[in-house]
Amino acid sequence: MATIKQVAKQANVSVATVSRVMNKSGYVSEDAREAVERAIAELNYSPNRVARSLYKKSSNLIGLIMPDITNPFFPQLARAIEDVANQHGYQVVLCNTDEQLEKEQTYLVALQTMHVDGLIITTNHSHNPNYETLNLPMVALDRIVKAGIDAVISDGYEGGKLAAETLLANGATRLAHIAGPEHLKTVKRRTEGFMEAAGEHLVGMTQSTFTFKEALTASQELFDHHWPFDGVFAANDVIAAAVLQEAVRRNIRVPEELQVIGYDGIELGEMTSPPLTTIVQPIYEMGRLATERLLDLIEKKDTQAKEMLLPVSLLERQTTKRKER
Amino acid sequence: MATIKQVAKQANVSVATVSRVMNKSGYVSEDAREAVERAIAELNYSPNRVARSLYKKSSNLIGLIMPDITNPFFPQLARAIEDVANQHGYQVVLCNTDEQLEKEQTYLVALQTMHVDGLIITTNHSHNPNYETLNLPMVALDRIVKAGIDAVISDGYEGGKLAAETLLANGATRLAHIAGPEHLKTVKRRTEGFMEAAGEHLVGMTQSTFTFKEALTASQELFDHHWPFDGVFAANDVIAAAVLQEAVRRNIRVPEELQVIGYDGIELGEMTSPPLTTIVQPIYEMGRLATERLLDLIEKKDTQAKEMLLPVSLLERQTTKRKER
DNA sequence: GCTTGATATGTAACCGGTTACACATTAAGA
DNA sequence: TCTTAATGTGTAACCGGTTACATATCAAGC
Missing domain, CATH: 3.40.50.2300 (Response regulator)
Known part of the structure; x- marks a missing residue:
């Protein structure tokens, strides 16, 4: 894997300039930009996210805490979350806790030390681990956690x-x-x-x-x-x-x-x-909303905690008698 | 979050010593060890995995590439993988590709730049993205990829x-x-x-x-x-x-x-x-085996690629006539 | 008493990015 | 022409760990 230094050398500029063109920040001349872009292409360079993470204290990772993906309600949720996250350049780390406090705790420190940017929690915590002390953006999905934490639920x-x-x-x-x-x-x-x-x-x-x-x-x-x-x-x-x-x-x-x-x-x-x-x-929709909300929270677009209550609807298949109405 | 420097200061030793006690490497006196352990406990310190990753070029993350977690075959597999990974201190990053080459490519570079330690692939790639050039430990699960790549499948x-x-x-x-x-x-x-x-x-x-x-x-x-x-x-x-x-x-x-x-x-x-x-x-078993194999590969315990073929069995429920035999 | 290897510990370089800051150049305005 | 602001670029510090290397102490062996 190429590094920024190699790109800089190839383009005959400093690493700062390379960083600037990658992040579209600061001033860069047209010449420099082109040289850097050429070097990036030639070396097939993509920046090391770990290094970036370390400085920025943000990993573009979000943690998804659920009881058990094996429960057929959750895969669709996971899918929605992953889709939206991915569209915004985030990846998701899957955590099955079986609603066990201990597993949850272990995951929480793991996620924290790897600097995930936020959490989606579809697990209950009547047993109250310290989500509040976590100081991480988070949204509860299909669960009511407590006031002050965003939640997406259906009616x-x-x-x-x-x-x-x-x-x-x-x-x-x-x-x-x-x-x-x-x-x-x-x-x-x-x-x-x-x-x-x-x-x-x-x-x-x-x-x-x-x-x-x-x-x-x-x-x-x-x-x-x-x-x-x-x-x-x-x-x-x-x-x-x-x-x-x-x-x-x-x-x-x-x-x-x-x-x-x-x-x-x-x-x-x-x-x-x-x-x-x-x-x-609206399962997929709920996952989508929760994730979009989380990304807003991460990007500090809004800090006012909200509870989103989505409407449900009747789907008549064949275990009820369809009545003419 | 406390840093190693703060721990070192609190324990009145250098960061190197702290690192040594955490990793049980090198020489550390009993006194120093105790002081450091006390400081770690007092500060509720846990090391920053991003920083460690950067130096070690290993993230304790594994990528799980599947077509669609929504397909009911996959959650159990995902669960097994996550269980085993977690037991060994690894987390898993979930990637749904819908078997689309483009999504797969995008994920592949994302996973690579975040320095995942290995890959489990349950997706087909007749369309051949460059898994080989990835130079990452990987095992194919329920899929035959090609000779030279480990595979776990059932018969x-x-x-x-x-x-x-x-x-x-x-x-x-x-x-x-x-x-x-x-x-x-x-x-x-x-x-x-x-x-x-x-x-x-x-x-x-x-x-x-x-x-x-x-x-x-x-x-x-x-x-x-x-x-x-x-x-x-x-x-x-x-x-x-x-x-x-x-x-x-x-x-x-x-x-x-x-x-x-x-x-x-x-x-x-x-x-x-x-x-x-x-x-x-044996779905869970397959996931378990694949993950254990991957972890072995990551830890370089074995580099000889294997194909593991697991036996299947008949489960008679009620859509067949049970015959006395 | 002197050499030597084991033990113990600290300093600083390093991983690969980002960015504050210094410095240089150029263009615009007075 | 002089001042000033905008533009362009490089150096080095920094993020938080790990570890090579230097150095120091101490006990054993001769």
Whole structure:
């Protein structure tokens, strides 16, 4: 790899001049600029980012902290983040924490010592590591961290409500629900919205994490203890897939006997049989927004912390009866 | 953030001594060591990786180049890679290329200028960017790049064969197949193995990419043009899910009338109705192996390029008839 | 007592960029 | 013509580590 010194020599100028043409800063004569550009091309030079980082204390790296990329909600988010970051010349460092405080801590110091410019956090921290003391630009994504930290979330309350209303409007009268992990506020909102709109129609409810296995268990529990019901809202699409599978196993016809609505709008919903009706969050959009916001923060364009609440929408596939309205 | 100078001052020694105790190199007296350790603790110091990188020309970063993390095969791989990397003090930089040469090029120079220590490539490069001229340790994962570059792959040929044999052993006599993208050699092997073992029982075949939408189209085509058949092997689980959905839509009972086998063993297979029988690749294991191999390469433990071929196995869920054997 | 090697530690160069500062030249304005 | 500001360029300090090298002390061996 060529260095700036070699370029300078080749172009017959000093390193300062080379740096100036690269950064378009200060005064450079037309002649010098051309000579430098020629030398750069000839040597196929690209500046060493580590060296630049050291002086500038900025690495063009952003840290992405998530519970587990293996959870199908996250890849799309990661993709959006990476796309936007990349368009702006940033790279992203992937960190899976499994929501374990210790892993999170380890990553946090690693990211800090490598001088990442900012953080996107999609992990909860009810257990409160010292994000605040980190003094790094950061934005929370699909998570509410605390006032003073930017957040991008979707309107879970409205989503839950929309699910209940849809079920009811489609003729369901006995509603059931499988809630998500209690410690995730954004997920809890979905349950709250659903319960509000379901009112006395709610006949049963269980709880589950977002792993399919546990969702299956929770589904069985729901059927065992609360059957019959004719509409289910699951806190996310993975849980909904479990409900669907369990319904099939019990020879319950979907959507004729039982309508099911999920939440998230991940690709999985297309792949179930029948395809899943769901409340879609604008996942990619959320990732995009969060990243753009982070880059603004990094470039100090705005320091007023904001919470961005995005609308959700109903995607009717085939686990609900489409009613003419 | 504290610097080594501050630590040195606090401990009343020179920066060289501090560096020595941190790296356990050279001679350090017991007294000095203790003083330095105390100072490090007091100042909550951790060394600046950027500075270290600059001198050592090594960043403890590895680049992970994949087509699209959104494709459900990759998150598990990414997870394995990140786990192993992290255990060894490395972080991973995520790069989605969509198999576009241009994005790949851009990433390659970005990764190089930031002095990543190595690369894991899960992307094909029939279009041949200059990996060879990169002069970086790298290992190909689930891809065959070329001789001289390490590769970790699973035995697609045996997998395809196993699928055909299973279908046949379960009583199927008219087999069909949906192949994957032609340019992926590892995927082509599956088709070859299947065709070899299916022999004259093969009655129809179409082709598809790994996106669900196109897989659905390919499935419809298969049913439209080659029905009836009683066993299908899909080149991966996403395609198998599409076949399943299309079968349900056409009121074809699985597995009674039609048996389906997928390939990969991703979580999606658990979530379909009925759950998918599939040929599982040891995905996590492959990621783990590839990363360990890369770290060995980085630490120059071994320079003899190897190709590691991992065995696959049949996971019987409910889209095949389990036969007493 | 003198030589020698092991132990211990500090100084300064180095990694490859960026930029403050000094200095020179040129053009514009009075 | 003289002053002044704009333009152009190089030198060297700096970012925060690592390490080669110089130097010093001390104990062992003769």
